[in-house]
Amino acid sequence: MDYFLQQLINGVTLGSIYGLIAIGYTMVYGIIGMINFAHGDIFMVGSFVALILIVALGITAATPVLLLILALALVLVVAMALTAVWGWTVERIAYRPLRGSFRLAPLITAIGASIALQNFVQVSQGAKNKPLQPLFSGSFQLTDGGADGSGFIVNLSYIQILIVVTTVILMGGFTYLINNTNLGRSQRACEQDRKMASLLGVNVDRTISLTFVMGASLASVAGLMFLLYYGVVDFYIGFLAGVKAFTAAVLGGIGSLPGAMLGGLLIGLIETFWSGYFSVEYKDVAAFSILAIVLIFMPEGLLGQPEVEKV
Amino acid sequence: MQARQKDSLLVASVKDSLGAAVITFALACVMVGLRVDVASGRGAELFLEHRWLAVAVAVLIVFAGRLAMNIFFWKREDPPSLNLSGLMPKGGLGANSSNIIKYGLLGLAVVLPFVLMFWLGARGSRQYIDLAILVLTYVMLGWGLNIVVGLAGLLDLGYVAFYAVGAYSYALLAHYFGFSFWLCLPLAGILAAFWGIILGFPVLRLRGDYLAIVTLAFGEIIRVVLLNWYQFTGGPDGLSGIPRPSFFGLEFSRGEGGFASFFGLDYSSIHRIIFLYYLIFAMALFTNFVTMRLRRMPIGRAWEALREDEIACRALGINTTNTKLTAFALGAMFAGFAGSFFATRQGFISPESFTFLESAIILAIVVLGGLGSQIGVVIAAIVMIGGFEFFREFEEYRMLVFGMIMVVIMVWKPRGLISSRTPSVALSKNAKGISADLVQEGHG
Numbered sequence: 001m002d003y004f005l006q007q008l009i010n011g012v013t014l015g016s017i018y019g020l021i022a023i024g025y026t027m028v029y030g031i032i033g034m035i036n037f038a039h040g041d042i043f044m045v046g047s048f049v050a051l052i053l054i055v056a057l058g059i060t061a062a063t064p065v066l067l068l069i070l071a072l073a074l075v076l077v078v079a080m081a082l083t084a085v086w087g088w089t090v091e092r093i094a095y096r097p098l099r100g101s102f103r104l105a106p107l108i109t110a111i112g113a114s115i116a117l118q119n120f121v122q123v124s125q126g127a128k129n130k131p132l133q134p135l136f137s138g139s140f141q142l143t144d145g146g147a148d149g150s151g152f153i154v155n156l157s158y159i160q161i162l163i164v165v166t167t168v169i170l171m172g173g174f175t176y177l178i179n180n181t182n183l184g185r186s187q188r189a190c191e192q193d194r195k196m197a198s199l200l201g202v203n204v205d206r207t208i209s210l211t212f213v214m215g216a217s218l219a220s221v222a223g224l225m226f227l228l229y230y231g232v233v234d235f236y237i238g239f240l241a242g243v244k245a246f247t248a249a250v251l252g253g254i255g256s257l258p259g260a261m262l263g264g265l266l267i268g269l270i271e272t273f274w275s276g277y278f279s280v281e282y283k284d285v286a287a288f289s290i291l292a293i294v295l296i297f298m299p300e301g302l303l304g305q306p307e308v309e310k311v
Numbered sequence: 312m313q314a315r316q317k318d319s320l321l322v323a324s325v326k327d328s329l330g331a332a333v334i335t336f337a338l339a340c341v342m343v344g345l346r347v348d349v350a351s352g353r354g355a356e357l358f359l360e361h362r363w364l365a366v367a368v369a370v371l372i373v374f375a376g377r378l379a380m381n382i383f384f385w386k387r388e389d390p391p392s393l394n395l396s397g398l399m400p401k402g403g404l405g406a407n408s409s410n411i412i413k414y415g416l417l418g419l420a421v422v423l424p425f426v427l428m429f430w431l432g433a434r435g436s437r438q439y440i441d442l443a444i445l446v447l448t449y450v451m452l453g454w455g456l457n458i459v460v461g462l463a464g465l466l467d468l469g470y471v472a473f474y475a476v477g478a479y480s481y482a483l484l485a486h487y488f489g490f491s492f493w494l495c496l497p498l499a500g501i502l503a504a505f506w507g508i509i510l511g512f513p514v515l516r517l518r519g520d521y522l523a524i525v526t527l528a529f530g531e532i533i534r535v536v537l538l539n540w541y542q543f544t545g546g547p548d549g550l551s552g553i554p555r556p557s558f559f560g561l562e563f564s565r566g567e568g569g570f571a572s573f574f575g576l577d578y579s580s581i582h583r584i585i586f587l588y589y590l591i592f593a594m595a596l597f598t599n600f601v602t603m604r605l606r607r608m609p610i611g612r613a614w615e616a617l618r619e620d621e622i623a624c625r626a627l628g629i630n631t632t633n634t635k636l637t638a639f640a641l642g643a644m645f646a647g648f649a650g651s652f653f654a655t656r657q658g659f660i661s662p663e664s665f666t667f668l669e670s671a672i673i674l675a676i677v678v679l680g681g682l683g684s685q686i687g688v689v690i691a692a693i694v695m696i697g698g699f700e701f702f703r704e705f706e707e708y709r710m711l712v713f714g715m716i717m718v719v720i721m722v723w724k725p726r727g728l729i730s731s732r733t734p735s736v737a738l739s740k741n742a743k744g745i746s747a748d749l750v751q752e753g754h755g
Contacts, residue, residue, distance in 0.1 A: 034520065035520050035523070035524060045342065048342065048347075049341050049342065051347055051357075052341050052342075052345050052347050052359070053341065055347050055357045055358070055359055056345060056359055081337075082337060082338075082340075082341055085334060085337040085338055086338060088334075089334065089338060093718065093722075094718045094721075094722070097722045098721070098722060098725060101725045102725065103519055103520065104466050104519055104520070104523070105721060105725045107466065107520055107523060108674070108678055108717065108721050109717065109718045109721045109722065111468075111671055111674070111717065112675075112714045112715070112716075112717025112718040112721065113714065113718055114714070115668070115671060115710060115711075115713060115714030115717065116711055116713075116714030116715045116717075116718065117714070118710075118714075119707070119708075119710040119711035119713075119714060120342075120711055121342070122707065122710075122711075123707050123708060123711055124342055124343050124346065125342070125346055125347060126346065126348060128348075128349055130347055130348075130349060130357060131349070131357075132357065133356075239667070243524075243527070243528070243531070246524065250521075250524075281535075281538075281539040282535065282536075282539060284531065284535050285532050285535050285536065288528040288529075288531050288532045288535075289528075289532065291524065291525065291528045292513075292514065292525050292528050292529065292532075295514070295517055295521050295524070295525050296513045296514060296517070296525075299517065299518075299521065
């Protein structure tokens, strides 16, 4: 039971990270119907930006707690802004010129952009993985391991709390943004009918760009979380994280924001439980298999709407 | 409100270029300007290296480049028409010039090893023949994938999985049962086609981009299994000592009973290389031959129809599942052939050779050559694989440039450089006038 609890905590943490990335996929798919294959690499760029900023600001575990939190908040904001520029640029260069082209064209440029981003980071930052010393080391012990000390000690670390809390706050803010602001309204309008929206005075190109910007900044938050949680990044993390987050988006129902979060949580839980109870080596196979199974048997996902095929 | 006054050409250009420069600075300031590295010796401490000069150069290049483009092309009322399209034949290659190129390349491919041998000698020509073998392998893979992507319009991002199935089938059959290459070649093809059917059957009713992602997932699953099933596949260590093919029972070995002594030649290791060259050449031609024949058969017509409009196909009573499945299985079969050739040529295989990147390279060859164009695949393979080898010194920049080229060419010419995506048959001259560019992709 204790082991189960520990896996549950780890799974929810990992799931929050996947969920944040999945939102980028689901929003872009909802609005222009394409799989932004480079999104995983935007996440990777985000985590590199965060790492560089942390090193540049000289943040270490020795920094006083209040200062540490402030500094991390600063890193978060700057990383979100800079990664958003990356997301915007990819959209502007690789996707916008192909709007209205055949359906697979943007997917192919997305693959190209993904390869280019990965190798750009490899060239500019080196191929070695970058380990970051843990910034928060403390944790709550939820169980004491039994009277004789033979039981399993369940740890809830501060960083896990931080990740989950940040995710919840961002999700709340984000849902408000989509439901209650002008930007959110024009986004939903573009999602339903781009041509009609443009006739009614919505700047479609700008709305789409802003979608990419938002997706990228959320991905950079996920990048920072990933960095703090695992303490190591390299130029290749984007691929796997991207595919898993995409799986999460599909599982939750692509195009649906709560679905993305739910899917992220589920994928995180499945992955940790799979590695906890079956085998660590095949955890990626588990994620990929879920992707295939969901797409085959339940293409609309858990919370999505079935797509009507039109001529 | 007053109408906004239009800026003069120069002011508008400078404004626009300044914007671009600011964005470049935002992109580059952290990712280029600072490089985080692990200090050696002092534990795993991270330190930063500053490269502000590189950022300045990048910003200046973007500013100047964009300014020049703005002034001379983009913002001009009468942009000088740089007649690039005049250099390219209209509507892809004409039948005539296409034939010349086709037979020219074919003839060149036939005589290539001898020309090289004559010119450079056995020792000097070896690396070039090796490169030619590599190019031909990619040509064959490209032609195989062309059936799936180019003809049937199914985007397959996991094509390398079937290549891996072929390679591992041969290696494992030879390892456990001692089968020879010539027995394994068809077996590898059949096994790969079988896997194509197994994987294809559930997923082929999915829409285009979903299909792409599922095939990617399958490709990764196969790779991860190969990597972790240590007892059977050797895991990351791979399989080595894969037997070499024989020439009608003659081994390419020194001494009695070998290829050289049978034909009364002096033994040389180049014989096997040349043999491998003609082997892959024949296999590639076989792929092309089968594809071209199938294109003229009802099944090929059905593929092309499927690519243009799936719903119309269904309305006309074409069994879309079977049609897709044949394309998928045939493509997989050719990948299986190529895979077993790869295994026998290398003598060693490991999951490293079958990553997603490999799929992306094959896909890029097909897409950049022009979906559905056979000669386009050849030219794209020569340019890309040859180019890769040519820029071997710039190892780390190669893939970066590759990714960028993929984006640029797709944006510039979405139908590929040597595009021929027009269906083999069309209703009339008028019907042909509706180019595929204007037709929405069917939900294939």
